[in-house]
Amino acid sequence: MKEKITITATELFLNLGFKSVTMDDIANEMGISKKTIYTHFNNKTALVTEVTSSLFCVISEGIDLICAAEKNSIEELYEIKRFVMEHLKNEKSSPQYQLQKYYPKIYATLKKKQFDVMQDCVKDNLNRGVNSGMYRNNIDVEFVARIYFTGVIGIKDNELFPAKMFPMHSLMDQFLEHHLRGICTPQGLETLQKFITTTNQSS
Template sequence: MKEDIIRTAADMFLTFGFKSVTMDEIANKMGISKKTIYANFSTKTKLVQATTIYILKSIEQGIENIKARENNPIVELYEIKKFVMNHLKDEKSSPQYQLNKYYPKVYQEVQENHSEMMHCSLADNLKKGIDDGLYSVLHTRRIY
């Protein structure tokens, strides 16, 4: 039940925003009582935290699956971007903005995890592209 709640809440949060979706709406969509949700998550903040972890893990797994195909690094970057945009639904209600505004601690955790994941993925892609001769190393001089 807990996983079903997380999946449903994640879908709704990404579609409508973290602040906009109520526990009543999640319960109604699932056909369960709000009490059942609170039996698994004592607060909405705890549900938001669990859903963001779920979303990040899903994105991370998707990126790993794309990298495992061992495509050309340029194609890989394009596929990763397309996957992330589809996974996050090109949201119109800006769940990221709402997460930052109403759940700043969760937002900070997401940003740290996201930055680390993207840094590693990009570093791997650059190394592969340089090794394959698709990217060249340019030396630049900073002008102060």
């Protein structure tokens, strides 16, 4: 039952927002009493902690599998973006922003975990991109990895990038293109252009 509650809560939180969804909403969605939820979670904060931790694990494992396939560096980033957006429901409810605003302690813990995972993944991507000739060989890997992380976190700030002006799907595409154009070689830019064209055709 605990797992079912977590799955249902995840769906509701991602679609409607961490703030908007109440324990009553989750109970009604599942056709159970609120008391049943409280036998597994002491309060909503405990449930939000479980949901974010569970989602983080699923996404981290998925990213690990994508990285293990060792595709070219540019293709890998697009594949990771597609996978993450799919699992976060295209971030319709700005989950990271709501988490930061209403559950700052949970957000801080999650951000630290995200940083640790992303640094390893992004630095590996950058090094392989340099070795394969896709990325310039004079980039500062440590700096670019941290700037990339800062950007990924920053574009999810709803005050800086309101969803009505910047839908998350196109925002992620623009950010990824911006990141790659700054580090690609002419060979890498050719590959990047193919992905941009493919993305535009499929959207």
